[in-house]
Amino acid sequence: MSYFPFFVDISDRECLIVGGGKIAYRKACAVLKYGAKVLVVAPEICEEFELLKKEYTGAVKTWQREFTDSDTDNRFFVIAATDDEKINKKVSEICFKKNILVNTVDRKEYCNFYFPSIVKKGDIVVGVSSGGKSPVLARELRKKIENAIPENLEKVNVWLGDLRPYIKEQIQEEEKRKEAFENIYRMCEKKGDILTEEELDKALEEL
Numbered sequence: 001m002s003y004f005p006f007f008v009d010i011s012d013r014e015c016l017i018v019g020g021g022k023i024a025y026r027k028a029c030a031v032l033k034y035g036a037k038v039l040v041v042a043p044e045i046c047e048e049f050e051l052l053k054k055e056y057t058g059a060v061k062t063w064q065r066e067f068t069d070s071d072t073d074n075r076f077f078v079i080a081a082t083d084d085e086k087i088n089k090k091v092s093e094i095c096f097k098k099n100i101l102v103n104t105v106d107r108k109e110y111c112n113f114y115f116p117s118i119v120k121k122g123d124i125v126v127g128v129s130s131g132g133k134s135p136v137l138a139r140e141l142r143k144k145i146e147n148a149i150p151e152n153l154e155k156v157n158v159w160l161g162d163l164r165p166y167i168k169e170q171i172q173e174e175e176k177r178k179e180a181f182e183n184i185y186r187m188c189e190k191k192g193d194i195l196t197e198e199e200l201d202k203a204l205e206e207l
Ligand SMILES: C[C@@]1(CC(=O)O)c2cc3[nH]c(cc4nc(cc5[nH]c(cc(n2)[C@H]1CCC(=O)O)[C@@](C)(CC(=O)O)[C@@H]5CCC(=O)O)C(CC(=O)O)=C4CCC(=O)O)c(CCC(=O)O)c3CC(=O)O
Pocket: 026, 027, 030, 103, 104, 105, 106, 107, 108, 111, 113, 114, 115, 116, 117, 118, 128, 129, 130, 131, 132, 133, 134, 135, 136, 138, 139, 142
C-alpha cells in the first residue's frame, strides 16, 4: 500500500529522537525547519547537536543516557534512530501500542509514518516517497523537481497569499473569483514574477 501525504503542523510539538548519530541529526534538521521541538536521548550524542542548540535556541534538548520506556510519554511523534535494531524495535512497539506516530530508520515495518525526500521553497513543500522501496529514487526525483521550480515561485506564493483576502472581498461570485485566481496565477507564471498594481487592476477589469 502506498502512503498518504498528510501535511502536518508540527510547530511547537515535541518530537523524541532515540539515538544521537548521523541519521538522528539528519532527521532532527528536517523537523526543526518546521518548528518542532526536539528531545534527543542517547548514550552518545554527536557534536553537531550542539550547533543545532545554538541555531534553534530553546528547541533542542539532549539527554545523554539510554532510552527508557516512559521517554515516549506525551510525545507527538517519535523517531527511532539508534544503530541497535532491538532498541529501534522496542521503541516502535511501545509507540504502536500507545498510538504515537513513529518513524524507525532501519525497518519500514516498524514505522507508521515515513520521511519523504523534501523540496522546500518557503511555504511551498513537495514531498517524494518511493513507498520505502528506494530512498535513492526519491532523492533523485526530488532533485529533478527542485530544478524544475521557477526562480520567483516562493515570492509569487507569498504575494498570492497576501492578495487572497482582497480578492475574496472584491469578487463575491465564486465562479468569477476562481477565474480571477486562475488568471492572476497564469500572468505571474508567464511574467516569472508578481504583478504590478496596474497589471493586477487590468486583470481584474478584464473579468
Ligand atoms: C523507509 C524510510 C524510513 C525513514 O527513514 O523515514 C527509509 C529507510 C531506509 N533508508 C536507508 C538508506 C538510505 N536512505 C537514504 C536517503 C533518504 N532516506 C529517506 C527516507 C527513508 N528511508 C524512508 C523511505 C522513503 C521512501 O523512499 O519513500 C529520505 C527520502 C528522507 C530522509 O531520510 O530524510 C532520504 C533522501 C533525502 C534526500 O532527499 O536527499 C539513502 C541515500 C542518501 O543518504 O542519500 C540511503 C542509502 C542508500 C540505500 O540504502 O538505499 C535504509 C537502509 C539502511 C541500511 O542499509 O543500513 C533504510 C532502511 C530500510 O530500507 O528499511
